[in-house]
Amino acid sequence: MKKFDQINIIPFVDVLLVLIAIILTTMTLIQKEVLPINTPTSKEFSNTIVKDSITISISKDEKIYIDSKVSTMSELKQYFSDINKSKDIYLNCDKESMFEDFFEVLEVLKNKKFENIFIVVKKD
Template identity: 35%
Template sequence: MAKLKKVRKRFDEINVIPFIDIMLVLLVMVLTTATFVNQGIIPIELPEAKAAKKEDNKKEVTIYIDAKGDIFFEKERVDLKTLEAKLSSVEKEQAVLLRSDKESKFQDFVSVMDILKRLNHEQLFIITKE
């Protein structure tokens, strides 16, 4: 009868390919989730622009105009008079981001721009998607 010899295999290295696969899947999940979170608080569909340029500002105030024509200052729904009062307390050097839904009325956009011009706000950024 033949004798079987026990063979011990020594592990000198660790197979990291399954670990890399798991990390790539987690990375894809995080990046996908981050793009949805980045859209903002108020759900609006931004218009497109060919020459869009992203500006990073530390101090900024955001005004939203949704498809129904409702105006929001940060997260709070306001009318035009309240918006003007809130913007008058904002420093002129502070950046104002305007996010207007592409389905909103142009008159709503013009009304907000009118207030900003009357209050001499010059740091205005109209947010679009590329």
């Protein structure tokens, strides 16, 4: 039997690659927390949501969520002061929510110079 002067790291690298593949596969299957938002319906809509985007949800009990985290209007303003202006923003409002809340959020986004704002609806 031949002795090696070096440690064979190929099996170690193989195990690491398998672990990386498992982690990447698992990460793609993780879904965002679903909020109880009953969105309005529409006959004409596009079904494309970009992964690296921000979702703002407004519930019927006037709570504002940024990517499933409850926020106040002042936190919303602060949050969007530090964000890249080219990010896609999806506005998800409950159909029973106050229009005033929707308008306030839209106004904050407009004042912060965001251009890629999309309104989420259900297919009719």
